[in-house]
Amino acid sequence: MVARRTTSAISRRLFADSRTRNVTFALLFAFMAYVQPVAYRHSYATLAERAEFARSFGGNASIRLFYGVPYDLLSVGGYTAWRVGGIVSIFAGVWGLLAAVRALRAEEDAGRQELVLAGVVTRRAALAAALAAILAGGALLWLAVLVGCVAGGLAVGDSAFLALAAVAPAAVFAGVGALASQLAPTRRVAVELSVAALGVALLVRIVADTASGLGWVHWLTPLGWSEEMRAFADPRAWVLVLPVVATALLAGLAGWISLRRDVGSGLLRLRDRSTPRLRLLSSPIAQALRDERGSLAAWLAGIGVFAVVIGTLSHSFTNENISSSLDEQLAKFGGASITTPSGALGFYFLFFVLATSLFAAAQIAALRREEAEQRLETLFALPVSRIGWLGGRLALAAAGATLLALAAGVLSWAGAATQGGGVSLADMIAAGANCLPATALFLALGALAFAAVPRAAAGIAYGLVAVAFVWELFGALLGAPTWTLKLSPFHAIGLVPAQPFDTVGAVVMVAIAAAATAGALTVFRRRDLAGS
Numbered sequence: 186m187v188a189r190r191t192t193s194a195i196s197r198r199l200f201a202d203s204r205t206r207n208v209t210f211a212l213l214f215a216f217m218a219y220v221q222p223v224a225y226r227h228s229y230a231t232l233a234e235r236a237e238f239a240r241s242f243g244g245n246a247s248i249r250l251f252y253g254v255p256y257d258l259l260s261v262g263g264y265t266a267w268r269v270g271g272i273v274s275i276f277a278g279v280w281g282l283l284a285a286v287r288a289l290r291a292e293e294d295a296g297r298q299e300l301v302l303a304g305v306v307t308r309r310a311a312l313a314a315a316l317a318a319i320l321a322g323g324a325l326l327w328l329a330v331l332v333g334c335v336a337g338g339l340a341v342g343d344s345a346f347l348a349l350a351a352v353a354p355a356a357v358f359a360g361v362g363a364l365a366s367q368l369a370p371t372r373r374v375a376v377e378l379s380v381a382a383l384g385v386a387l388l389v390r391i392v393a394d395t396a397s398g399l400g401w402v403h404w405l406t407p408l409g410w411s412e413e414m415r416a417f418a419d420p421r422a423w424v425l426v427l428p429v430v431a432t433a434l435l436a437g438l439a440g441w442i443s444l445r446r447d448v449g450s451g452l453l454r455l456r457d458r459s460t461p462r463l464r465l466l467s468s469p470i471a472q473a474l475r476d477e478r479g480s481l482a483a484w485l486a487g488i489g490v491f492a493v494v495i496g497t498l499s500h501s502f503t504n505e506n507i508s509s510s511l512d513e514q515l516a517k518f519g520g521a522s523i524t525t526p527s528g529a530l531g532f533y534f535l536f537f538v539l540a541t542s543l544f545a546a547a548q549i550a551a552l553r554r555e556e557a558e559q560r561l562e563t564l565f566a567l568p569v570s571r572i573g574w575l576g577g578r579l580a581l582a583a584a585g586a587t588l589l590a591l592a593a594g595v596l597s598w599a600g601a602a603t604q605g606g607g608v609s610l611a612d613m614i615a616a617g618a619n620c621l622p623a624t625a626l627f628l629a630l631g632a633l634a635f636a637a638v639p640r641a642a643a644g645i646a647y648g649l650v651a652v653a654f655v656w657e658l659f660g661a662l663l664g665a666p667t668w669t670l671k672l673s674p675f676h677a678i679g680l681v682p683a684q685p686f687d688t689v690g691a692v693v694m695v696a697i698a699a700a701a702t703a704g705a706l707t708v709f710r711r712r713d714l715a716g717s
Contacts, residue, residue: 218337552642576706
């Protein structure tokens with residue numbers, strides 16, 4: 186009985202520790218699920234308008250890149266299933282792997298798991314407690330999608346099935362994260378393995394959605410399974426068997442390994458002996474670059490592949506397959522026509538602004554992780570100033586974001602060049618540079634949150650980016666007042682190369698970023714360090 190109560194307490198504590206991440210994802214999912222049906226009714230009120238939309242976008246490869254294959258674009262529910270299922274399933278996968286690694290590998294790296302297992306709690310019970318906490322978080326995400334859909338005017342039963350289809354990848358990738366936590370020797374390696382698995386799954390789905398005759402590849406990826414459930418179109422409840430079985434196998438294998446390995450280790454062991462490598466150990470900032478190289482390389486690879494694909498598909502929007510009325514609807518996202526390669530690239534570069542901004546948020550999370558793991562206490566006992574450390578880390582993050590943005594510009598130009606060009610290299614480098622003012626703003630605001638409220642810093646950094654981006658995408662379609670749309674930094678971005686660079690917006694964002702950075706340095710210099 187004591188062991189059972191202790192296990193329950195551990196599960197509740199793990200769920201409470203993840204509350205910021207859970208609430209952030211839940212609010213994002215609920216908002217997206219609510220906005221889609223409302224925006225669709227507002228934008229395409231008649232059957233003729235919906236048929237025109239379906240004709241123009243149903244078979245467009247670059248649209249499928251983001252949302253997958255649509256099965257019913259003539260109904261509100263079918264459209265919502267396409268837009269919500271395509272995007273939410275990816276974010277659900279991210280949530281699942283982060284939740285599993287945090288509940289399993291991070292607890293061991295912090296040394297808390299050894300203390301827990303020193304008591305009456307067995308390894309099996311500790312694993313069950315972690316999985317129960319993850320399951321509770323997944324249920325919260327399912328409820329968020331359901332509430333959003335119902336609030337948007339969709340039927341409860343169909344909405345519940347769509348929520349299951351959209352959130353199902355969370356369970357599968359939680360299993361992936363659980364398995365990676367047993368294989369990897371550290372939390373960082375576990376995250377990298379899990380993200381790599383998600384990246385492969387997404388790439389397989391993209392191939393299935395965009396390549397002719399390869400629709401069967403959907404069955405090879407959990408993200409494809411979500412599409413094949415076909416919520417609101419031709420529901421296939423039996424497809425749910427696939428994520429259930431996959432999750433059970435992954436979790437079972439992770440549990441089997443967990444019961445047999447040493448706490449704090451992994452099946453992939455670190456080498457105990459190797460030739461000393463002293464490069465990038467000359468300063469705390471150099472050390473940070475050394476630690477973050479793998480993560481930066483992963484971001485660069487992901488953005489690079491996406492940039493090449495976007496460039497290649499930029500010619501799929503033409504005057505022949507996009508009607509003027511639909512072009513006007515899409516122009517609400519920034520005023521540029523997408524019927525040319527430059528217009529399409531300008532529109533899609535909003536997603537690269539999102540990517541570099543999320544990279545900035547990830548750097549804020551890394552700062553908080555160093556503090557929570559109490560490494561800063563040792564560092565600041567040395568002749569290292571707080572302002573110098575934080576300023577250097579922010580400069581390093583800005584340099585990384587600049588590299589990612591310029592790589593996106595160059596590689597998207599290369600992709601477009603394979604289809605006959607239409608845009609110059611200089612224009613695409615400018616499009617990459619156009620990502621940086623908003624990224625600098627989000628980085629600075631995240632740094633200010635880290636200085637003022639460190640325990641909530643990561644959630645605030647990611648939340649600001651997510652809310653601003655979602656509001657920019659859907660606020661105009663909802664008929665929101667112009668002044669509310671201007672609250673989003675994404676609204677102050679000119680869609681280069683189709684539009685000129687928005688100098689005023691960039692100057693304002695950089696000025697706010699400079700002020701926020703100065704405030705962050707001042708506050709961080711004076712506050713106490715905060716543990717986990």
